[in-house]
Amino acid sequence: MDKISSKHMQPRHRGEWGSKLGLILAMAGNAVGLGNFWRFPRMAAQYGGGAFMIPYFLALIIVGLPIMITEWHLGRFGGQHGHGTIGPMIYLQAKERVKPRTALVLGSICGGLAFAIPVLINSYYNHIVGWSLNYAFQSLIGRMGPDVDKTAAYVDAISNPLPAILFWIIVMILLAVAASKGIKKGIEAWSKVMMPTLYVFGILLAIFALCTPARPDTPNLTALAGLEFLWKPDFSKINWEVVLATCGQIFFTLSLGMGLIANYASFLKKDDDIVVSSIATVSLNEFAEVVLASTAVVPLAFVFMGKDLIDPSMGSIGFSFMAMPNAFNSLPGVLSNIVGACWFFLLFFAGFTSALALFNYLVTFIEEGTKFSRGAASWTAFLVLIVLGLPVVIEPILNAGSQIYFDTVDSWVGSYLVLILGLIELIVVGWMVKPKKTLEGINSGAKAKMPLWIVTCFIKVITPAILLVVIINATISKVQTGYFSLTGGENGHILWTNIGRGMIIAVFLFGLIVSIKLLKREYSKDLVKNK
Template sequence: MEQRDQWATKIGLILAMAGNAVGLGNFVRFPTQVAQNGGGAFMVPYFVALFFLGIPVMWIEWVAGRYGGKYGHGTLGPTYYLMARESLKPRSALWLGVISGMLAFSLTVLLNSYYLHLIGWSAAYSWFSITGAYFGQNTGDFFSNYLSNHGEVFLFWGITVILLSIAVGQGVSKGIERWVKVMMPLLYIFAIIMVGYIFVLGSPIDPNWSTIDGFKFIWSPNWSYLGDHLWDVMLAATGQIFFTLSLGMGIIQNYASYLGPKDDVALSGLATVSLNEFAEVVLGGSIAIPLATAYAPKIVPADVLAKGKSEALAWIGQKFGLGFSYTSLPNVFVSMGDAGKLFGAMWFLLLWFAGFTSAIAMYNYLVALLEEDLNIKRSIGTWIVFLIYFIMGLPVVYISGYMDQVDAWVSFQLTLLALFDIIVAVYLFKPDNFWKELHEGAWMEVPGWYKPIILYIAPILLLLPLVGTFKSFISGRIGIAPWTAIIVMWIIGFIESYYSIKRKYAEELEKNEVIVKV
């Protein structure tokens, strides 16, 4: 078997995995979910979902990835075929592998069709902040004008994706690992500087409005709100855990496939969760909401402010979202004067680093698919993926509402693929095999009481985002263009996964018995 690229250092692996998890969801989506779900009311189910669902699924995906790597696979189709055949005959296991591979391929392409544009927006606003381009202007109109300037949108998208292509094209140890070793420390440094500034900021506009009010909103348990909106808050919390840890994408499995067969996955998986949670809860939760609260007199309408603090905080919560970072927060930076140019650039560069280190993992998944499953050289596969991203990103720019509709499907498919994680990589692989693999070369022993959590509680909790996102998905209208893109990606993913498994395991599929065993 040909020697695959592997991580050169342990710290490189941890930073890459953390970079995969730390993305726009930590600094944009997390504050949005907190603000829109009762502040402190959100944090209780969030930590419950992290402990009982996030960590177990994270370990499942690490184990699956390393197991696939033993056979030279970094993609889900062949990996889940191998794991499913522990309980099923090869011809039956084939279809589990094909469907898993199909979902992972379509998800990665569809998610990046718009995610890369969001990263491009952050790159653009880093430049607009340092140059003061939106200073003295209506920030809402400025953002709308930027999105209408397609040449400018593609310029910053192109800069981002070309750099991604260069990094991935250099390979895992010489490319991805080197890039994340620079970007991840910078990301944390920028975030810590901003949090430190916010802690001493106090009340820059009005003594009645301080950053402390924002922190109280996040960290004061709101039991009455939680009791009145339990289902909605639980759904939001479990959904956020999936997004923040990059679960249900096949990306963790891909990175873990570059481990050696005896390399630790137990402690390494827990370490990446810890780094991600530090970035999200401690840093991401300490920037946008406290900053918006301190500058509420500048961004909240006067008639809403007059109703009191609770009404103003509710208004901020309703307005929080993707656009908030590009419309309301620039108003905050403008209010800071010249210092706002620096802090605005730092904020958007922070978002760019976070998005880049996540996108690099998804980019590598598709390149690995071309390289390992179709024997296309990495240097060529890198630019094929670039072309795919360009084509699939065109509707995001030119079709109104396309991004939101595709995102609704992506949210559902994330949880669907996570269900396949548990079914294939635990139950069909057999729980005892999974537990043994989890502890192979482990630097820590996972407590025995976590086994029933993985086997029973995690699947039950998974039903929350699965049912919730499905209901949200079917309640919204999906246009012809998104459905066309989804179906085309399914077809391509199905054919690719079927071909890759059949090509490598033709003999055992023909005989319907396991032949290849490491």
């Protein structure tokens, strides 16, 4: 690429994926997370079953795939110049059309967002992974039986200091160990074990769910009736709210707009096929979400809960940690423990592989900003996330299970800021680089070449336009529900709401400042000339 400082003409040695299979499984592990199994089934049921699935698949094709390919392209491009974080990738792409100092602004904003998003998500996501491991352990030893109040058990799991902190720390240590081993011996090796195991548990639960008979007191609530409830389309329920929900789910489920896809793709070889890799990643994720989650979770929940599974007040966490264990209690003896353990180990493996991708982004950010070794960067990331994760564990302990801080950070970062980062990525790649040059980068090493109209129609126009509409409507919705209020706070809890808001701003500003310094250090000659 022209006008790149000589320092990056020969990329640093950053490690590479050991095999194509390992890369695909790691990427799938990044995408396949808790949202596949606890968020998707409830959303699909809540928004009309088949009425949700029609716009869902359209959003997958029109929004999901173009952004997925864009992020794979950005990642491999950045890796060739020694970068694994979004800020420098956006800077180098934007510099094709605008002056370096303008590109610096774009790169720094994206760098700050791409630092804040994975770090803040990781700060609370690791706790959920810890809860899953705790529940899997409790199920194995028979402590989740029918005589246990599941609501009280959940409150105890998050507000009792011993289990809340213990399982969180265990997860954090495992993440640091896996990341410290590097790409091939760490992330790839763990993904090769966890992802196949996840699919096995999912298939076993799906078979069990389909074979589960209706209860004598509710003979109409069968597993097949549950599938019909999910897949039978009611076209009268398709509306703008459903469309917005499907777009949000696509971002959530594919880990888009977080910098994670680009980070993993930065470790690709120059001739790796990113077209096939993108499609394979999406396919494995959709198999887990649409096939396994729909077949395992919805029929089983429908048999024991009926249409109560779509109750919005339950929330995804309540559905996973309270409603589903209650459903398992209807099973006889040891079978209840086994099925419960399978469910929570499934959540643990899905959550851990996604948490590892989030964790690795912070490790890469530390490596690029300092002279730390991989191991030192991993344990530094461990300490950073311990500090940032403290409010998530402290609030429930102090306030009897309250999770306002958790909800505030999640609502802003996990479903709003990701959309903004994704939009900027599309604008930079689609409008600041010539379409033929973008296509050349995407098709490099590809056996099945993408046509030019994918770039000119989708990456440049259709996908960013849809995303802009979604962001505008999401902003309007947040204004109407008081998310921008400085006095009321979300749900009326101003203290922990503002602590969450303050944390988001502080982490973003830190990432922004570090990104500016990194880009100024790496591309000082370009910025001085500003041509």
